[in-house]
Amino acid sequence: MKWIIFAFRNVLRNRRRSMVTSLIGAVGVASLLTAAGFASYSYYMLKLYTGIESGHVIIAQPDFWTKDEDLPLQYGLKDYQAIASAVQQDKRVAIAVARIMYNGLLSNGTKSMVFLAEGVEPRQFQITGPTRTIIKGRFLAEHPDAQGDVEVILGQKLAKSLKVDVGSGVTLMVTTSSGALNAADARVVGIFSTGLIELDKRLLYTNLQTAQELLQTDKVSKLTVFLHNMDDSDQVMQDLHQRLEARWPGLGYRTWETEADYYRSVKAIYNRVFSILGIIIGVVVFFSVSNTMSMAVLERTREIGTLRALGALPGQIVRNFVLEAAVMALGAVIGGLLITTLTIFGLQWADLQMPPPPMRLVGYPLRIYFAPWTALGVSLLVLLVCMLAAYGVSRRAARRPIVEALAHV
Amino acid sequence: MLLTLQGIKKSYHLGGNIVPALRGIDLMVHHGDFMALMGPSGSGKSTLLNLCGLLDVPDEGTIHLDDGEVGQLPERARTLIRRQRIGFVFQGFNLVPVLTVHDNVEYPLLLSAMPRAAREERIDWILGRTGLSRFGHHLPDQLSGGQRQRVAIARALVKRPELVIADEPTANLDTVTATEIIDLMHELACDAATTFVIATHDERMAKRCARVIHVQDGVILS
Numbered sequence: 001m002k003w004i005i006f007a008f009r010n011v012l013r014n015r016r017r018s019m020v021t022s023l024i025g026a027v028g029v030a031s032l033l034t035a036a037g038f039a040s041y042s043y044y045m046l047k048l049y050t051g052i053e054s055g056h057v058i059i060a061q062p063d064f065w066t067k068d069e070d071l072p073l074q075y076g077l078k079d080y081q082a083i084a085s086a087v088q089q090d091k092r093v094a095i096a097v098a099r100i101m102y103n104g105l106l107s108n109g110t111k112s113m114v115f116l117a118e119g120v121e122p123r124q125f126q127i128t129g130p131t132r133t134i135i136k137g138r139f140l141a142e143h144p145d146a147q148g149d150v151e152v153i154l155g156q157k158l159a160k161s162l163k164v165d166v167g168s169g170v171t172l173m174v175t176t177s178s179g180a181l182n183a184a185d186a187r188v189v190g191i192f193s194t195g196l197i198e199l200d201k202r203l204l205y206t207n208l209q210t211a212q213e214l215l216q217t218d219k220v221s222k223l224t225v226f227l228h229n230m231d232d233s234d235q236v237m238q239d240l241h242q243r244l245e246a247r248w249p250g251l252g253y254r255t256w257e258t259e260a261d262y263y264r265s266v267k268a269i270y271n272r273v274f275s276i277l278g279i280i281i282g283v284v285v286f287f288s289v290s291n292t293m294s295m296a297v298l299e300r301t302r303e304i305g306t307l308r309a310l311g312a313l314p315g316q317i318v319r320n321f322v323l324e325a326a327v328m329a330l331g332a333v334i335g336g337l338l339i340t341t342l343t344i345f346g347l348q349w350a351d352l353q354m355p356p357p358p359m360r361l362v363g364y365p366l367r368i369y370f371a372p373w374t375a376l377g378v379s380l381l382v383l384l385v386c387m388l389a390a391y392g393v394s395r396r397a398a399r400r401p402i403v404e405a406l407a408h409v
Numbered sequence: 410m411l412l413t414l415q416g417i418k419k420s421y422h423l424g425g426n427i428v429p430a431l432r433g434i435d436l437m438v439h440h441g442d443f444m445a446l447m448g449p450s451g452s453g454k455s456t457l458l459n460l461c462g463l464l465d466v467p468d469e470g471t472i473h474l475d476d477g478e479v480g481q482l483p484e485r486a487r488t489l490i491r492r493q494r495i496g497f498v499f500q501g502f503n504l505v506p507v508l509t510v511h512d513n514v515e516y517p518l519l520l521s522a523m524p525r526a527a528r529e530e531r532i533d534w535i536l537g538r539t540g541l542s543r544f545g546h547h548l549p550d551q552l553s554g555g556q557r558q559r560v561a562i563a564r565a566l567v568k569r570p571e572l573v574i575a576d577e578p579t580a581n582l583d584t585v586t587a588t589e590i591i592d593l594m595h596e597l598a599c600d601a602a603t604t605f606v607i608a609t610h611d612e613r614m615a616k617r618c619a620r621v622i623h624v625q626d627g628v629i630l631s
Contacts, residue, residue: 009507306503311492
């Protein structure tokens with residue numbers, strides 16, 4: 001304890017220099033925590049978004065993922081309602097809903113455009129919330145009127161290209177699961193945006209039932225399972241696989257992460273960027289502390305000689321300097337945490353928005369998450385870097401001949 | 410015999426030249442000696458003092474502390490001997506400026522890993538003996554030159570060493586203070602039966618010493 005007190009006093013010996021060093025460290029810690037916090041927020045939002053898009057666990061025929069279909073729903077899932085009921089027995093499951101992915105031509109009577117469509121069960125959105133921003137009109141009705149019009153909602157660019165609006169009539173033309181042509185008239189009840197320009201030019205949604213009638217099938221593309229806690233995905237997938245295998249052998253199971261190419265790519269890029277940033281900041285802190293400790297060692301050469309004469313071993317001298325560096329690192333960590341906290345609250349208060357990424361229409365809020373484990377890791381890293389710098393600088397001075405050190409002016 | 414130096418030679422390399430500092434010294438220091446090393450600047454007395462304090466190693470010759478040869482011991486072993494058996498008083502006091510009087514005096518005891526209660530007892534004793542009891546919480550720069558040298562003496566004696574090496578302990582002090590310091594060192598040497606080897610130019614100091622060794626051009630004259 002005494003040695004730590006002595007280290008504190010030595011750090012305060014040249015307050016300005018120690019403060020500048022700690023401040024550089026603090027800026028380093030804050031930079032790393034801010035960058036990591038931004039990445040964590042981005043990962044979290046992407047994860048959430050991807051999960052809502054794809055479902056947390058996906059069940060389909062394995063060929064659905066690995067082969068191209070010659071006809072719609074060639075590798076579709078039969079008996080999906082029974083599978084969904086079985087899945088819903090798991091208390092970790094919030095909802096299991098079917099989806100059909102299909103495509104065709106959408107016509108306003110004079111102009112036709114290729115569309116990509118999803119047949120969905122609207123009840124899913126009561127659990128997950130809307131995944132699309134409805135710009136105009138409404139989302140699909142949960143129980144469409146059997147006598148009424150077929151409902152469809154369109155991406156905003158698709159609606160614009162076809163010059164249709166809410167209430168307009170359109171015709172959906174598709175190839176059925178048996179290869180025949182089929183068409184159905186539909187009423188536009190809503191216009192949405194995905195935030196992605198290319199999707200907004202092509203995407204539309206119908207009810208699952210509408211899609212099945214159009215494609216003349218009783219199959220679905222896949223069953224998407226939403227969990228109360230997304231982090232249970234791996235475990236739930238394994239458990240479902242085990243439980244359902246006997247009754248429905250040969251089904252394929254995936255989690256959201258396997259489906260999330262974009263999430264994994266972004267995470268890989270961010271991780272690489274922040275690793276490089278971490279190395280650069282680590283080097284800056286290292287040299288800053290090295291510089292400070294070099295000056296301290298030089299100024300205290302005679303003192304080192306005195307302490308060596310009194311019986312301090314070189315290792316004890318080095319330990320003293322390393323402790324001093326640890327004290328400065330502690331100041332850097334506390335300062336860094338303070339700056340990060342202020343930044344987090346400042347950004348929340350200012351409600352800043354990031355500009356839209358390439359190919360997207362909307363930006364997203366600039367937020368930073370405070371990750372305790374990252375903070376701990378960064379703190380330990382800064383501590384280690386500072387102590388290493390002090391060790392490197394003081395080691396040689398501590399081994400200098402005592403007589404030479406005592407004669408130092 | 411506490412310390413025996415035989416055939417000691419020591420040279421320094423200065424700008425490519427070899428400068429002999431000691432040219433073959435034989436010296437015996439008895440237990441309880443209060444000895445002065447006198448000589449002009451460059452005579453070799455500081456080099457001799459450094460060798461007596463195991464701060465340096467001779468090029469030739471042997472140094473025995475009691476019966477053991479210590480002159481060529483590895484650095485670590487010499488450090489441990491210094492820690493336990495040798496105290497130092499420097500001309501410029503060499504106190505750690507950020508440590509209080511108490512902490513400066515405590516430093517050698519911390520190195521010895523002495524338990525806290527024993528340390529405090531020793532510190533109380535030596536601060537009392539050196540007249541510094543009231544100044545325990547003062548920093549060195551809050552003290553006069555004489556008081557600082559008292560702290561340095563207290564630091565040297567707190568571990569109750571067998572040998573104290575003092576390099577010009579009165580050189581930076583006024584006459585009155587220097588006399589006080591000489592008296593104090595003499596008293597403490599008698600009280601604790603501690604051996605003092607003191608390099609000095611100060612005639613008053615030399616007069617208080619039982620033995621005075623004159624060094625010149627790297628040899629002992631008398």
